[in-house]
Amino acid sequence: MIQLIEGIAPEQVLLATTSREGGFSKPPYNNFNLGDHVGDDLALVTANRQLLYSSLNINGQIQWLEQIHGSDVVNVIAHQPVPPRADAAYTKQKGMALAILTADCLPILLSNKLGTEIAAIHAGWRPLAADILTATIDKFDCPANEIIAWLGPCIGPDAFEVGPEVKAQFLSLNSKLNSAFNATNNGKYLANLHVLATRLLQVKGITTIHAMPECTHSNTQKYFSYRRDGQTGRMASVIAIKP
Numbered sequence: 001m002i003q004l005i006e007g008i009a010p011e012q013v014l015l016a017t018t019s020r021e022g023g024f025s026k027p028p029y030n031n032f033n034l035g036d037h038v039g040d041d042l043a044l045v046t047a048n049r050q051l052l053y054s055s056l057n058i059n060g061q062i063q064w065l066e067q068i069h070g071s072d073v074v075n076v077i078a079h080q081p082v083p084p085r086a087d088a089a090y091t092k093q094k095g096m097a098l099a100i101l102t103a104d105c106l107p108i109l110l111s112n113k114l115g116t117e118i119a120a121i122h123a124g125w126r127p128l129a130a131d132i133l134t135a136t137i138d139k140f141d142c143p144a145n146e147i148i149a150w151l152g153p154c155i156g157p158d159a160f161e162v163g164p165e166v167k168a169q170f171l172s173l174n175s176k177l178n179s180a181f182n183a184t185n186n187g188k189y190l191a192n193l194h195v196l197a198t199r200l201l202q203v204k205g206i207t208t209i210h211a212m213p214e215c216t217h218s219n220t221q222k223y224f225s226y227r228r229d230g231q232t233g234r235m236a237s238v239i240a241i242k243p
Contacts, residue, residue: 001032002055008150008210009239010115014097016056017107017152017212017237019222023048025233033224033233035101037066040233052236059243060095067101067122071130073139087122088132090139097240103224104216106154106193107237108133112142113208118239123154123197125162129169133200144205152237153223156215157182157192160227164189170196174203 001022005015023032024047029040034052036045053062061079067087074084076091076098089098098120100107105124111117119136121127137144162181167189170177180196181189194213201209216223216235224232 029233035234095243104155107152153214159217
């Protein structure tokens with residue numbers, strides 16, 4: 001299923017996100033898998049991607065990434081058929097859609113308030129801890145307080161258990177992130193990706209932040225979850241400047 005996110009970005013900016021519902025893929029990728037790297041039948045993935053594209057009505061192309069859980073950001077000037085190795089993309093090009101694949105990680109979509117600059121971020125804990133938000137925001141020509149952020153579904157704070165080394169990485173990035181972690185009885189922590197991202201965005205000066213805080217791990221019928229299922233599909237979150 002493809003859901004348009006309305007009332008957040010400027011009128012000329014399209015935001016959309018998908019669930020696992022609809023589409024053509026077979027178990028364990030059922031049904032609307034958009035990831036071409038997870039072992040699914042590539043013909044079915046192509047059919048799913050075509051369904052997504054036709055639903056967006058952008059008269060351009062979708063720029064996919066080879067996401068590597070790093071902090072690299074690609075400036076998309078023209079469509080690259082071979083997906084760049086990066087975890088965020090930025091563009092000013094009309095009709096160019098930027099897509100992020102997730103199955104527990106946090107998708108973040110950014111637009112300036114004029115609707116002339118956009119970005120899409122694969123914000124798993126590793127890219128967040130590597131400060132991918134700063135790397136992406138620095139691509140924008142406008143001040144950070146002129147940027148609008150949308151945070152999509154991801155693994156929720158009751159399911160995302162991490163070790164103390166993960167908490168330490170975030171605290172080395174910003175000591176005020178301690179409250180995003182709740183200690184468990186086994187020496188680990190439950191981490192809140194939405195809180196982590198929100199506070200890091202606010203530190204950079206972004207205050208207009210919208211969230212869709214649905215848990216991919218607990219919503220079995222609606223979302224893919226890598227931590228829950230292992231071999232599974234991927235959702236997409238997409239942003240584009242309309243032509």
